Amino acid sequence: MIAVQNLVKTFHDKARGSRHVVDDVSFEVREREIFGLLGPNGAGKTTTLRLIATLLKPDSGTAVINGFDINREPEKVRSQLGFLSGDMGLYGRLSPREILTFYGRLFGMGEAEIGRRSEELIERFAMKEFAGVRTDKLSTGMKQKTAIARTMLHNPPVLILDEPTSGLDVPTARTIEESILEFRKAGKTVLFSTHVMEEAEYLCDRIAVIHEGKIKITGTMDELRAATGRHRLREIFLDLLGLPVLTEN
Amino acid sequence: MRLHYVLTVFRKEMLDMLRDRRTMISMVAMPVLVIPVILFFMGKLVGRAEERSQQEARRLGIAAQVSNPQIRAALEGLDLPLRTGLNPREAIERKEAAAGVVESALPDGRPRVELLTDRSNPTSAVTGEKIRTALTKLRESQVREGLKSANVPVTVLEPFALQQTNVASAKKMAGNLWGSMLGYMLLLLMFTGGMYPVIDMTAGEKERKTIEAFLASPVHRLEIVIGKILTATVAILVTAALTLASVTFSIRSENFSRTPEMKAMMQTIPLDGQNLALIALTLLPLAILAASMMIAIALFARSFKEGQSYLTPLAFLVIFPALMGGLPGLELSLVTALVPILNASQLIRGILLGEWTVPVFAMTLGANVVYAAIATVVATRTFNKESVLFRS
Ligand SMILES: Nc1ncnc2c1ncn2[C@@H]1O[C@H](COP(=O)(O)OP(=O)(O)O)[C@@H](O)[C@H]1O
Ligand SMILES: [Mg+2]
Numbered sequence: 001m002i003a004v005q006n007l008v009k010t011f012h013d014k015a016r017g018s019r020h021v022v023d024d025v026s027f028e029v030r031e032r033e034i035f036g037l038l039g040p041n042g043a044g045k046t047t048t049l050r051l052i053a054t055l056l057k058p059d060s061g062t063a064v065i066n067g068f069d070i071n072r073e074p075e076k077v078r079s080q081l082g083f084l085s086g087d088m089g090l091y092g093r094l095s096p097r098e099i100l101t102f103y104g105r106l107f108g109m110g111e112a113e114i115g116r117r118s119e120e121l122i123e124r125f126a127m128k129e130f131a132g133v134r135t136d137k138l139s140t141g142m143k144q145k146t147a148i149a150r151t152m153l154h155n156p157p158v159l160i161l162d163e164p165t166s167g168l169d170v171p172t173a174r175t176i177e178e179s180i181l182e183f184r185k186a187g188k189t190v191l192f193s194t195h196v197m198e199e200a201e202y203l204c205d206r207i208a209v210i211h212e213g214k215i216k217i218t219g220t221m222d223e224l225r226a227a228t229g230r231h232r233l234r235e236i237f238l239d240l241l242g243l244p245v246l247t248e249n
Numbered sequence: 250m251r252l253h254y255v256l257t258v259f260r261k262e263m264l265d266m267l268r269d270r271r272t273m274i275s276m277v278a279m280p281v282l283v284i285p286v287i288l289f290f291m292g293k294l295v296g297r298a299e300e301r302s303q304q305e306a307r308r309l310g311i312a313a314q315v316s317n318p319q320i321r322a323a324l325e326g327l328d329l330p331l332r333t334g335l336n337p338r339e340a341i342e343r344k345e346a347a348a349g350v351v352e353s354a355l356p357d358g359r360p361r362v363e364l365l366t367d368r369s370n371p372t373s374a375v376t377g378e379k380i381r382t383a384l385t386k387l388r389e390s391q392v393r394e395g396l397k398s399a400n401v402p403v404t405v406l407e408p409f410a411l412q413q414t415n416v417a418s419a420k421k422m423a424g425n426l427w428g429s430m431l432g433y434m435l436l437l438l439m440f441t442g443g444m445y446p447v448i449d450m451t452a453g454e455k456e457r458k459t460i461e462a463f464l465a466s467p468v469h470r471l472e473i474v475i476g477k478i479l480t481a482t483v484a485i486l487v488t489a490a491l492t493l494a495s496v497t498f499s500i501r502s503e504n505f506s507r508t509p510e511m512k513a514m515m516q517t518i519p520l521d522g523q524n525l526a527l528i529a530l531t532l533l534p535l536a537i538l539a540a541s542m543m544i545a546i547a548l549f550a551r552s553f554k555e556g557q558s559y560l561t562p563l564a565f566l567v568i569f570p571a572l573m574g575g576l577p578g579l580e581l582s583l584v585t586a587l588v589p590i591l592n593a594s595q596l597i598r599g600i601l602l603g604e605w606t607v608p609v610f611a612m613t614l615g616a617n618v619v620y621a622a623i624a625t626v627v628a629t630r631t632f633n634k635e636s637v638l639f640r641s
Contacts, residue, residue: 013641053465056635075467083465087458093268094261105257106466134268150462160465 001158001189002029002052006061009047021047023213024061029191029206034184036204037193038237044213045193046085049162052191053083066157079107082151082159086166088143092136096127096146099135100153107154114153121149141172148179159183161192165199177203201233209240216240250475254468258476262450266480272445276484280438280491285499302372305347309372311380312337312346317360323387324350327379337365347376420517421602427500427518428598429575435492435532435597436571436590440564442488443539444557447481451547452556460638474544474632478625481540489532493525519601527600527610531593534617538589541624545631551640570594581605586612589620 009022022044029035039045050056052063054074062069068076091099097118104114122131125145130138135146151159161180165173180203183190194200200207201221208218217224217240221233230236235245266272310330314337315321324331329347332340337349349365362384366377389406396403417425454460463473497520543560550556567590573579574594581599586592592613599605631637 050461050639055461055464056639075469078465079467081465083462085458085461087461089457089459089462091261091265091459092457093265098261098264102257102261103462103466106254106463106468108467 001031001033002035002063002065002191004028004048004052004061004063007048007051007058007063008060009044009051009056010059011047019213021213022051022058025210025213025215026061027208027215027218029189031189032184032187033205034180034190034192034203036200036207037191037210038195038197038200038207038233039193039210040195040241043195043210045195045210046162048210049160049191049193052077053081053160054078079154080156080158082154082156083162084147084151084159084164085162086164086168088147090135090143090146090150093134095132095134096138096142096149097122097131099146099150103150103153109154117153117155118149121152125149140168141175144168144172144175148176152183157188159188159190159192161190163193163195165194165196173199197233197237207233209237211241250469250471254472255476255479258468258473259479262477262480263483266446266449266484269445269449272449272484275445276442276488277491279441280488280495284434284438284492284495285502288496288499298371302375305372306376309345309347311376312340312349312365313351315350315352315362317352319387319391320350320352320360320362320384323383324380327383329376329379341365341367341373344370347373348380350380418517420519423518424598424601424603425577427496428601429577431493431496431575431601432594432597433568433571433575434496435489435528436535436567436594437564438492439485439489439532439536439539440543440567442492443481443485443536443543444560444564446484447540447543448547448550448553448556448560450477450480451544452550453553455550455638456552464638470633471629474629478537478540478544478628481544482536485536485539486532489536490529493520493528519603524600527605528597531596531600531610531613531617534614534621535590535593537621538617538624541621541628545624545628548628548631548637549640574598581609583609583612587616589617592616 004025004027007022007025008020010018011021012018025044025048027035037045037048047056051058052065052070054070054077058071062071064070065077066080068080070077091102094102100118100121101114104117109117122128125148127142127145127149130142135143138146151161159180161176164176164180168176177199180190180192192203204221206218206220207224209216209224217227217236219227224233224236225231228236228239230239230245238245306329310332311324311327312335313321313324313331313333315324315331321331332346335346335349337346337351340346341349351363351365353361353363355361364377364380364384367373368377392406393403396406415422454463464470497518500518543563546559546563547556550559570588570591571594574585574591574596575598579585579595581595581604585595586609596605596610596613599609
């Protein structure tokens, strides 16, 4: 469903000069799979996801999403995607219903379809009482629901979630984790990034560990265990980063 | 570019803008409330200062050392108290007298009158002017009498008549006065009025992190930026229209004119339908230029605050050409018509004076259309730069 092939992205800045922030990254996400991109802060997760979502252009390499190439048909690629980041990115002065309408139009949906689909999602996420309230007046949980509804509105086959639970408390993060599992049930492909071990271990069918722009390993939990001889993801992760594992004695 | 996506973006940005209190203050409150208040207090202040200076003159009076009865009578005719027994020079310095008159004698016995004033003090200067007029009149009437008694015809005194006539119509006088102010006010407020909405939909969108999901939708970046430019242009034109309406209302209103002459002049300010249409046409490309320019600059900012610090200097940059264009000295020409902002300010003055010509109007409009087009291209290019949009 998603085939990432040798992606390279270089950033230039005065302080650190030119750096390969994404360095020859390749991996594949199969249909109806939850795939986790696991890495510490600054590993290049956001940049990789932005390249796939065509927000940034790669220096070289490509990715093919549901048959569309990010370099050749970026608009088609975007129409296949639902994109959500931990910041949610909701317009504070608009209500959830207005945000859904706006995004429906951006995705080329007809007015009748937008109305029908919005009401369906408002019903499903129990958003009725606040669907007409400015989002900057809503609680984090309500905002989270709004953001998820916006991401799913156009029923995209692929969801790209950039640290969707960052900054959330456990109950609110759970809403997101539930949605991720539901996405898979609904037949969608999910690619999400995280730096939280438990989340990756709990949710993912397969995991890729990224560090300093490079993919260190890709596979199921069992495959990662077999390859590293470690049992827990935390230990596997620290090993791959070349850091000592804390032991008790 | 697909128009209906541009309009989708435009509609959303307009809705967002109309709900932003900061924007509404800079766009609506400034022209609708601040301009009339400023004009009102300016009028009041000028009137008040005149009144106060008259009162002060009446209280202080004239320190007079005068013995000639005719001169004394002339001074008394001024209806100001005459004070004797003061040293005029010291009295004026100590603000105990508005002006002083000291009479002495010339070697041939004629009186010599010295008029003392403090030119740095408006009350003293005005009182001195009144005294001078009264004494000049007295001298003229004495000359007239002297000629009469010597049987010399009065025509000796006035071999020819001199009359000064101001050929400028009242309309033109008003145009001159307001022409130098209106363009300046309009142009400055257009920039300040557009500032907040522009920052909100560029740097604000980056700061609140709404831009990522927006860009991840299938809509093209060109459609997004054109929708934003359109919104900013509307904001700027609304500010201009409100400013124009506010100024028109203020100068027509009774409260702003102290004297009947001033009121009559105000009524003649040529803001009729045709002139308003010409001004609107002048401002249209300028609004697009301002919108695109501000968007291109504010896009570099990562936060609302940073955006403000980028755009505030721009507003100051606009002040100079806008003011210069309103000055009477600079002639409206095909060359000055090429200088943005200045050309519009000059043209607005020209329109109010009825002095504009079709070539200059066309040149100004054409030049500003070209600048607006360039700025639009720059803004769309900037919006396509990932190093700008995702600057960290
Ligand atoms: N627009 C940019 N310009 C320069 N450097 C950037 C930019 N965006 C990210 N970086 C740098 O690239 C590296 C990877 O960033 P990112 O992809 O955000 O990592 P992650 O999401 O894994 O924390 C970091 O060192 C970050 O500072
Ligand atoms: Mg990140």
